[in-house]
Amino acid sequence: MSLAVQLTVSDWLAFFNHFLSLSLLAVGGAIITAPDMHRFLVDEHQWLSDQQFTSSIALAQSAPGPNVLFVAVIGWNVGLNAGTGMGGGWFSVGLSALGVVLSLLGIMLPSSILTYNTTRWAQRHRDKLGVRAFKLGMAPVVIALLVSTGWLLTAGHNQPAKDWPLWLLTAVAMLLVWRTRIHLLWLIGAGAVIGGLGWI
Amino acid sequence: MPEHQPLQQPRSKTDLFVSFTVLALQGFGGVLAVVQRELVEKKRWMTREQFVEDWAVAQILPGPNVVNFCLMIGGRYFGLGGALASLAGLLMAPLAVVLLLAMAFGGVSDAPWAQGALRGMGAVAAGLIAATGIKLMSALKRNPMGLPVCAAVMLSTFACVGVLRWPLIWVLLGVGSAACGWAYLQLTHQMLNKGDAA
Numbered sequence: 001m002s003l004a005v006q007l008t009v010s011d012w013l014a015f016f017n018h019f020l021s022l023s024l025l026a027v028g029g030a031i032i033t034a035p036d037m038h039r040f041l042v043d044e045h046q047w048l049s050d051q052q053f054t055s056s057i058a059l060a061q062s063a064p065g066p067n068v069l070f071v072a073v074i075g076w077n078v079g080l081n082a083g084t085g086m087g088g089g090w091f092s093v094g095l096s097a098l099g100v101v102l103s104l105l106g107i108m109l110p111s112s113i114l115t116y117n118t119t120r121w122a123q124r125h126r127d128k129l130g131v132r133a134f135k136l137g138m139a140p141v142v143i144a145l146l147v148s149t150g151w152l153l154t155a156g157h158n159q160p161a162k163d164w165p166l167w168l169l170t171a172v173a174m175l176l177v178w179r180t181r182i183h184l185l186w187l188i189g190a191g192a193v194i195g196g197l198g199w200i
Numbered sequence: 201m202p203e204h205q206p207l208q209q210p211r212s213k214t215d216l217f218v219s220f221t222v223l224a225l226q227g228f229g230g231v232l233a234v235v236q237r238e239l240v241e242k243k244r245w246m247t248r249e250q251f252v253e254d255w256a257v258a259q260i261l262p263g264p265n266v267v268n269f270c271l272m273i274g275g276r277y278f279g280l281g282g283a284l285a286s287l288a289g290l291l292m293a294p295l296a297v298v299l300l301l302a303m304a305f306g307g308v309s310d311a312p313w314a315q316g317a318l319r320g321m322g323a324v325a326a327g328l329i330a331a332t333g334i335k336l337m338s339a340l341k342r343n344p345m346g347l348p349v350c351a352a353v354m355l356s357t358f359a360c361v362g363v364l365r366w367p368l369i370w371v372l373l374g375v376g377s378a379a380c381g382w383a384y385l386q387l388t389h390q391m392l393n394k395g396d397a398a
Contacts, residue, residue: 023262023263024262024263025262026262026263026264027260027261027262027368027369027372028259028265028368028369029264029265030263030264032368056302058315058318059298059301059302060298061229061318061321061322062228062301062314062317062318062321063228063294063297063298063301064224064225064226064227064228064294064297065224065225065227065231065290065291065293065294065295065297065298066224066227066230066231066264066266066267066290066291066294067230067231067264067266068264068266068267069291069294069295069298072295072298072299073298073299073302076299076302077302100295100299104291104295107263107264108263108264108267110262110263111261111262111263111264111267111268112263112267112268112271112287114261114262114263115258115261115262115263115267115268115271115272116271116275116280116283118257118261119257119261119268119271119272119275119276120275122257123272123275123276129384129387129388129391130384132383132387133380133381133383133384133387134256134257134380134383135253135256135257136253136343136344136345136380136383136387137345137353137376137377137379137380137381137382137383137384138253138256138257138259138260138376138379138380139249139252139253139256139339139340139343139350140340140343140345140350140351140353140354140357140379141256141353141354141357141371141372141375141376141379142252142255142256142259143252143333143336143337143339143340143354144333144353144354144355144357144358144361145259145333145357145361145368146232146329146330146332146333146336147329147330147333147334147354147358147362148357148358148361148362149326149329149330149333150326150327150328150329150330150331150333151326151330151358151362152361152362152365153322153323153325153326153329154323154326155362166319166323167323169320169323169324169327170323170324170326170327170330171327172327173323173324173326173327173328173331174326174327174328174330174331174334175327175331176327176331177233177327177328177331177332177335178331178334178335181241184226184233184234184237184328185226185228187324187327187328188228188229188321188324188325190320190324191317191320191321191322191323191324191325192317192320192321193317193320194320195316195317195318195319195320195321195323196313196314196316196317196320197313197316198312198313198316200316200319200320200323
């Protein structure tokens with residue numbers, strides 16, 4: 001499944017640079033830049049197989065933590081492929097670690113510097129009319145975006161005859177979170193079991 | 201009612217690190233629902249209103265939303281050190297977990313049962329995110345734009361993003377700046393009225 005590829009130092013720099021350049025485009029989350037990562041890593045350079053790309057995202061989704069970690073798994077797999085190209089073993093581990101560091105650092109560094117400085121500025125000027133108006137005006141937009149995200153994730157499964165159990169599960173989870181204080185992990189666990197058993 | 205208890209604060213950078221580690225490890229299919237539950241409802245570091253306002257900023261700036269959010273919260277209480285402590289908490293343990301999974305089960309995620317489990321978790325995660333949005337609507341009660349305008353803004357955002365599937369950036373620029381402009385007018389109005397009353 002893994003490819004054997006050779007990456008030179010300048011290839012690694014190009015790899016790092018690609019993630020750096022995507023960072024400031026990731027408005028709304030790193031996942032929206034995934035198509036461009038696919039274009040660069042899979043189509044253009046063949047550093048990663050299509051299947052590795054897809055399973056990287058799936059694996060990160062099944063694990064806890066922020067979604068951005070899918071980028072780390074992609075970096076890991078590129079390093080793994082590069083290590084295989086050099087004979088595997090410790091090369092693989094070392095290059096995988098390099099892939100993780102470069103990809104995560106690249107995707108997060110520019111946006112984090114911007115965010116930290118902007119929000120420190122906004123905090124100092126939080127009583128200014130412009131800052132208050134921005135936060136109050138964006139509040140309903142952001143709330144609607146959350147509901148839309150839930151909706152889009154559900155509507156992606158668009159065959160009513162087959163997908164209605166999924167919709168039902170989403171609706172039940174929504175009601176339980178909204179109306180009760182049940183621990184979220186129980187719900188996720190129940191979803192995994194129901195899905196793993198093939199009921200939905 | 202928990203709504204009226206006084207707000208708390210993170211005690212130290214260690215507290216930030218631990219708190220974000222704990223919530224990151226519970227976040228399957230996105231951390232947002234857990235952040236709201238833990239920081240607003242359990243720890244009471246912020247009100248719903250403050251959470252929505254901070255989330256708005258985290259959302260509109262580029263970069264992963266939760267990463268932006270934890271940089272903001274950490275930075276607010278303990279400066280750069282606090283921001284880095286929060287970020288390390290958010291990322292380190294989950295990164296270790298996901299890489300261990302990648303090493304152990306590189307190909308397992310393609311197995312039918314694993315795909316099924318992912319489908320199930322994804323469906324639940326969709327419900328969690330939507331419910332978080334619904335719960336936060338109560339934060340709009342005191343918004344100076346007024347409830348009808350807030351409802352109209354929400355409906356148009358939902359229509360653009362959820363139904364028409366327009367790119368987020370145009371919706372933020374279009375609907376977002378119209379709403380911010382209206383909020384600005386209302387705030388100015390409020391201040392003038394206050395000036396008259398005084």
